[in-house]
Amino acid sequence: MSTGTAVQSSPALSAFVGRAAGHGSVLAERGIPTRRVEAWRYTPLRAFTETVWNEASALSDHDVQSLLDALALPEAESRAVFANGQEAASQTRLSENLVRSQGEAVDPLEDRFSAILNAALRQDGLSIRVPAGVAAGTLVLVSLTSGNAISTHLRHQIVLEDGASLTVFDVNAGDGRYVTNPRFDIVVGKGAQLNHVKLQREGANAGHLALVYASVDANGNYDSFTLNQGSELARHEVVATLTQAHAQVHVNGIQIVDGTRLNDLTSMIHHAAPDCGSRQTVKTVLSESGQGVFQGKILVDRVAQKTDGYQMNQALLLSEKAQINSKPELEIYADDVKCSHGATVGALDDEQLFYLRSRGVPEAEARIILVQAFLLDALDLVTDETLRDVLIRSITA
Amino acid sequence: MPAVTETRETVEKLAKSSYEWGFETDIEMDIAPKGLNEDTVRLISERKREPEWMLEWRLKAFRMWLEMKEPEWAKVSHPPIDYQDAHYFAQPKKKPGPKSLDEVDPELLKTYAKLGIPLHEQALLAGVEGAEDQKRLPVAVDAVFDSVSVATTFRKTLEEAGVIFCPISDAIREHPDLVKQYLGSVVPAADNFFAALNSAVFTDGSFVFVPKGVRCPMELSTYFRINARNTGQFERTLIIVEDGASVSYLEGCTAPQRDENQLHAAVVELIAMDDASIKYSTVQNWYPGDDEGRGGIYNFVTKRGACRGARSKISWTQVETGSAITWKYPSCVLAGEGSVGEFYSVAVTNNHQQADTGTKMIHLAPNTRSTIIAKTISAGRSDSTYRGLVRMQPKARNARNFTQCDSLLIGDQCGAHTVPYIESRNMTARIEHEATTSKISEDQLFYCRSRGLSEEDAVGLIVNGFCREVLKELPMEFAVEAQKLLQVSLEGSVG
Numbered sequence: 001m002s003t004g005t006a007v008q009s010s011p012a013l014s015a016f017v018g019r020a021a022g023h024g025s026v027l028a029e030r031g032i033p034t035r036r037v038e039a040w041r042y043t044p045l046r047a048f049t050e051t052v053w054n055e056a057s058a059l060s061d062h063d064v065q066s067l068l069d070a071l072a073l074p075e076a077e078s079r080a081v082f083a084n085g086q087e088a089a090s091q092t093r094l095s096e097n098l099v100r101s102q103g104e105a106v107d108p109l110e111d112r113f114s115a116i117l118n119a120a121l122r123q124d125g126l127s128i129r130v131p132a133g134v135a136a137g138t139l140v141l142v143s144l145t146s147g148n149a150i151s152t153h154l155r156h157q158i159v160l161e162d163g164a165s166l167t168v169f170d171v172n173a174g175d176g177r178y179v180t181n182p183r184f185d186i187v188v189g190k191g192a193q194l195n196h197v198k199l200q201r202e203g204a205n206a207g208h209l210a211l212v213y214a215s216v217d218a219n220g221n222y223d224s225f226t227l228n229q230g231s232e233l234a235r236h237e238v239v240a241t242l243t244q245a246h247a248q249v250h251v252n253g254i255q256i257v258d259g260t261r262l263n264d265l266t267s268m269i270h271h272a273a274p275d276c277g278s279r280q281t282v283k284t285v286l287s288e289s290g291q292g293v294f295q296g297k298i299l300v301d302r303v304a305q306k307t308d309g310y311q312m313n314q315a316l317l318l319s320e321k322a323q324i325n326s327k328p329e330l331e332i333y334a335d336d337v338k339c340s341h342g343a344t345v346g347a348l349d350d351e352q353l354f355y356l357r358s359r360g361v362p363e364a365e366a367r368i369i370l371v372q373a374f375l376l377d378a379l380d381l382v383t384d385e386t387l388r389d390v391l392i393r394s395i396t397a
Numbered sequence: 398m399p400a401v402t403e404t405r406e407t408v409e410k411l412a413k414s415s416y417e418w419g420f421e422t423d424i425e426m427d428i429a430p431k432g433l434n435e436d437t438v439r440l441i442s443e444r445k446r447e448p449e450w451m452l453e454w455r456l457k458a459f460r461m462w463l464e465m466k467e468p469e470w471a472k473v474s475h476p477p478i479d480y481q482d483a484h485y486f487a488q489p490k491k492k493p494g495p496k497s498l499d500e501v502d503p504e505l506l507k508t509y510a511k512l513g514i515p516l517h518e519q520a521l522l523a524g525v526e527g528a529e530d531q532k533r534l535p536v537a538v539d540a541v542f543d544s545v546s547v548a549t550t551f552r553k554t555l556e557e558a559g560v561i562f563c564p565i566s567d568a569i570r571e572h573p574d575l576v577k578q579y580l581g582s583v584v585p586a587a588d589n590f591f592a593a594l595n596s597a598v599f600t601d602g603s604f605v606f607v608p609k610g611v612r613c614p615m616e617l618s619t620y621f622r623i624n625a626r627n628t629g630q631f632e633r634t635l636i637i638v639e640d641g642a643s644v645s646y647l648e649g650c651t652a653p654q655r656d657e658n659q660l661h662a663a664v665v666e667l668i669a670m671d672d673a674s675i676k677y678s679t680v681q682n683w684y685p686g687d688d689e690g691r692g693g694i695y696n697f698v699t700k701r702g703a704c705r706g707a708r709s710k711i712s713w714t715q716v717e718t719g720s721a722i723t724w725k726y727p728s729c730v731l732a733g734e735g736s737v738g739e740f741y742s743v744a745v746t747n748n749h750q751q752a753d754t755g756t757k758m759i760h761l762a763p764n765t766r767s768t769i770i771a772k773t774i775s776a777g778r779s780d781s782t783y784r785g786l787v788r789m790q791p792k793a794r795n796a797r798n799f800t801q802c803d804s805l806l807i808g809d810q811c812g813a814h815t816v817p818y819i820e821s822r823n824m825t826a827r828i829e830h831e832a833t834t835s836k837i838s839e840d841q842l843f844y845c846r847s848r849g850l851s852e853e854d855a856v857g858l859i860v861n862g863f864c865r866e867v868l869k870e871l872p873m874e875f876a877v878e879a880q881k882l883l884q885v886s887l888e889g890s891v892g
Contacts, residue, residue: 038470302809317824320791326819328832335806335836345789345821345828 008032010049016151019055020120026110027120033113040113042293042325043235043264048207053179056084056150064088067144071173074386077137083144085123085152094128097136098166101129101159107213107239114211114237118153118183125154125182130164132189138167138384143182145174145206152178157185160192160220169387170198172208173230179207186212188220190244195223197387199394201230204259208234218244218273225382226253227391228263235264235293242269242276242304249278252381256395257290257322264293271304271334280311283378285371286322296341297329304334311341316348316374318367372396429486435459437485438597444486445566445600448573458586458596465590471753472782472814473722475695478660485598485631558614560644561606565633568604575606579637583666583703583730591662591697591724595631599664602632605644607673613644616872632663638673640706645676647875661720662697671706671733676714678871680879683719690749690778693721700727701757704736704765712739713756714870716879718886721750726784728757731765731796738767741867743879745886746779746811755785755816760793760826769800772864775811776887782814789826796823802832805863807856807887857884 008031017024032049033040059067064083068091073079078098081091094100109115130136145152160166172180180202188194194214202208208231214222226236240249255263269278284292298309315324328341348370356366375395382388429440438459442452467478555562561572569576586596603619619634638644661683667675677700686693696719702711713727729738740756758767767787775781787798804813815832837859845855861868861880868876 305809315821317821320824322824323822324820328815328817328819328830330804330815330832330834331812332804332806332814332834333812335809335811337806338833338835340831340833341815342832343817343819343828343830345819345826347824347827 008034008049011052012049015052015054016117016121024120027116030113030116039266039295042291042295042327043233043262045233047233048179051149051177053151054149056145056147056152056178058086059083059088059144059146061088061090063146064091064144067146067173068142071142071171073140073142073171074169074390076140076169078139079142080126080139081142081144082125082154084147084150085145085154087124087126094139095136097130097134098128098139099131101127101157109211109213109239112211112237112239114181114209114235115183117209118155118181118211121151121153121181122155122183123153125156127157129159130161130166130192132161133163134165136164136166138169140169140171142171142173143180145178145180145202146176147178148176150176150178152180152182154180154182155185156182158194159187160189160194162189162217163191164189165193167195167197167384167387169390170196172198172200172202172210174206175203177205178203179209181209183210184212184214186214186222188214188216188222188247190217191219192217193221193223195384196225197382197384197391198224198226198236199391200226200228200234200236201394202234203230204232204261206231208236210234210236212236212238212240214238214240214249216240216242216247216249219246221248221250223248223250223383224252225250226265227394228253228255228257228265229394231261231263233262233264235266238267240267240269240278242271242273242278244273245275247273247276249276250381251278251280251296252378253282254375254378254391254395255282255284255292257284257292258287260289262291262293264295266293266295268297268299269309271298271300271307271309274303274305274307276304277308278310280313281378281381282313283375284315284324285318285374286315286324287318289319289321291322292324294324294326294328296327297331298339298341300332300334300337300339302333305336307334307337307339309337309339313341313343314374315345316371317345318348318371428484431484432481433483433485433598441486441598441600445569447566447569450573450577451569454581454586455597458593459598461587462590462593462597465593467590471724471784472780472816473724473751473753475722478695480594483660486600554614559608559611560613561604562617563604565599565602565604565635568635572604572606575637576604576635579666579668580633580635581666583668583701584664584699589699592664592699595633595662595664595699599631599633602634602663603636604634605636605646607638607642607644609639610641612642616645616647618647618649630659630661630663634663634665636666636675636677637668638670638675640671640673643674645678645872647678647872649680649682649875649878660695660697663699665698665700665727667702667711669702669704669706669709669711669733669736672708673706674710674712675702676712677702677727678875679713679715679717680871680875680882681715681717681719681723682882685719685748685750686721688748690721693750694719696720696723696725698725700725701730702728702738703730704733704738706733706736708735709733710737710739712741712870714741714867715743716867716871716875716882717742717744717752717754718882720752723750723752723754725754726756728759729767730759730761731767732761734762735764736762737765740767740769740771741870742771743774743864743867743883744772744781744783745774745883746776746781747886748777748779750777750779752780753782753784755783757786758788758798759786760789760796760798762792763794763796765793765796767798769798769802770866771802772867773802773804773813774807774860774863774883774887775804775813776807778810780812780814782816783832784816786818787820787828787830788818789821789823789828791822793823794825796826798826798828798830800828800830803863804832804834805860806834806836856887860884860887
């Protein structure tokens with residue numbers, strides 16, 4: 001399959017390459033993908049190419065505090081706050097179970113634009129390690145951005161040693177017209193468990209190009225859930241590799257898209273070892289002129305016998321102008337596997353609406369009930385009740 | 398058990414030659430020199446005694462082709478194709494019509510016998526004088542023997558019903574208005590690289606026109622054969638069905654064994670008006686190459702149907718077991734309100750075959766419906782991809798699609814891939830898609846074996862069951878052939 005190399009020259013690209021100085025050569029060579037590049041056919045970056053995106057300047061403590069207050073974050077064992085690409089030290093407190101480390105280079109993923117951009121302009125994010133066997137509770141990791149024509153490119157690394165566990169609540173918010181381009185490198189050790197719950201509520205004019213690379217060892221579990229609910233254009237991209245037997249990966253999510261926004265969830269789950277399992281449920285609710293994109297690929301290597309892969313992707317269209325583009329993909333080279341995917345697209349069921357209305361529920365309320373019911377089984381996949389409640393509040397607000 | 402006997406027979410036949418229909422007929426040919434340029438296009442047009450407008454149409458397509466690039470997105474790999482290293486025209490030398498079968502070139506008859514064409518039909522095909530009056534057969538055959546239809550049978554019977562069924566080169570001369578109006582209206586020359594190439598150099602194919610209200614009295618059938626060494630085949634098929642009319646068209650292929658890869662880039666256009674219905678069935682069994690994957694056919698085909706009229710229906714059914722590389726997406730453009738598109742497919746790959754096949758259902762109008770059932774079976778070292786698109790445009794109110802793609806893997810050296818694209822711009826449209834990939838379950842195998850079936854028979858039985866939803870859509874005579882083909886194609890893949 002061709003990945004395409006549609007090079008463009010644009011103010012944005014020149015500015016990015018200029019800021020990257022010595023290490024932007026791959027970026028300069030590859031350019032910003034157009035829709036002719038298969039991975040971006042449904043998610044046009046054109047709107048961002050005319051802006052010169054500058055380095056962000058630091059936010060004052062006061063600004064950070066007021067942005068944080070607006071978020072009403074849950075209490076947790078640890079918290080780390082980044083504002084305009086810089087760590088807000090006064091707001092960060094880590095429990096002794098999280099050990100700061102030096103980020104090591106993992107797979108560069110140089111065929112993915114979000115990774116290339118991050119590699120060229122990378123900023124230090126949070127690099128931590130959870131020692132073997134330690135249950136480190138919850139870490140709230142906040143990225144705040146405020147300003148116009150700025151971009152941030154944080155790089156976080158989270159390593160769970162064998163048998164360790166951690167829940168990360170990854171919150172992205174801000175105001176203004178900006179681009180955030182965070183990258184996570186996640187290593188889940190043998191028998192370790194990482195729950196990664198993400199809330200993407202960037203400002204309505206923002207761009208968000210996130211990339212998560214997760215590698216999961218034997219009996220390890222990377223369990224992720226993403227609520228994509230902000231940004232003018234957002235892609236949450238996950239590349240997860242199951243490297244040893246009996247590893248598990250979950251890449252679940254909900255996208256709520258209104259206005260003229262576009263939210264995109266793209267994932268590649270790579271089964272590189274036998275006896276592993278992966279599960280994916282993604283639900284998208286579209287209203288007004290919202291556009292939803294889902295691209296989910298399951299790759300099963302020849303060695304990955306007894307793979308159990310499941311993928312469900314459903315979209316609910318609530319308006320005449322809404323649009324969904326979905327591409328669930330299976331690429332399978334092992335014969336003794338059980339892989340399936342399902343996809344449905346449609347509007348609210350008239351009969352269900354009629355049923356509720358015939359029992360005296362006003363139409364508007366009936367619609368809300370049905371949308372909530374549509375989302376319910378996806379939300380149930382968030383195992384942490386506190387975080388699930390935060391997400392439900394975000395959806396219903 | 399008859400099924401077992403049948404399989405055993407097939408296996409025995411196979412033991413003799415690894416590809417039953419791998420033979421080459423030695424008859425006199427009129428061949429154009431190798432290479433492709435404007436002169437080649439002119440030569441083809443001249444040999445076909447085509448009017449000037451047709452030559453212009455070809456040249457325009459050829460010039461577009463020069464500007465185009467070969468597509469790379471399909472999940473197939475092959476050495477680059479040298480388009481200059483092939484003959485673009487080959488024609489059996491014309492002789493006056495023989496008086497009886499005894500006078501027919503024995504080589505030609507042998508070919509027919511190997512293909513299993515009944516004697517009476519052989520006489521018709523070979524152009525024996527008076528053969529047509531003897532008896533009526535329910536199937537009309539338009540044999541494409543290399544690039545020229547040697548004979549078209551039953552033309553008269555069809556003509557009485559008002560149906561035109563003839564080689565497209567005849568249609569260009571005899572029905573220029575119809576051809577001018579519809580040729581390239583579903584698949585324009587600029588549609589893709591191979592469609593442009595075909596438009597420039599197509600040598601033959603079938604033309605079908607069914608006028609208003611006529612139910613075509615018989616199933617129409619074409620045997621495609623690729624015969625001369627190094628001649629790419631560029632068929633062009635155009636089927637037009639007017640208001641309230643219907644037709645069922647069968648296309649079946651076998652090809653002689655040879656060493657060099659052969660390019661086949663056909664274009665098929667279907668047009669259905671109000672309440673019209675077209676059923677297009679294919680059994681494709683071209684030479685897939687030897688066990689190492691050498692020498693098979695490259696099958697890069699553009700097939701598309703336009704449901705132009707309200708309540709029209711186009712149904713594609715295909716059983717794909719042959720070719721080294723298949724690149725084929727029979728599609729439906731549902732432009733008429735309430736029109737229906739269907740795609741039923743079985744694709745089997747073995748040894749080093751590669752298949753990238755699927756369909757596109759483009760819903761443009763309200764209340765349109767489409768169904769996609771695709772069964773993919775990979776064995777040996779082969780790779781098979783289902784690639785499909787379902788698109789609901791803003792006007793497709795209450796449109797419906799149901800898609801089911803199932804893949805079966807036999808052996809641990811093959812690959813099966815599913816790449817569906819689902820695009821909806823209408824909230825009232827409903828799309829359901831499901832796909833599964835699995836191997837033959839041990840339970841099913843054990844059950845069959847415990848009842849005395851050999852492993853190979855058991856696999857055959859299970860595979861036929863796996864494909865049943867598609868096979869039952871085939872016309873009777875094809876269904877039988879298709880079941881045999883499935884079994885033959887999977888020989889040696891288990892045990």
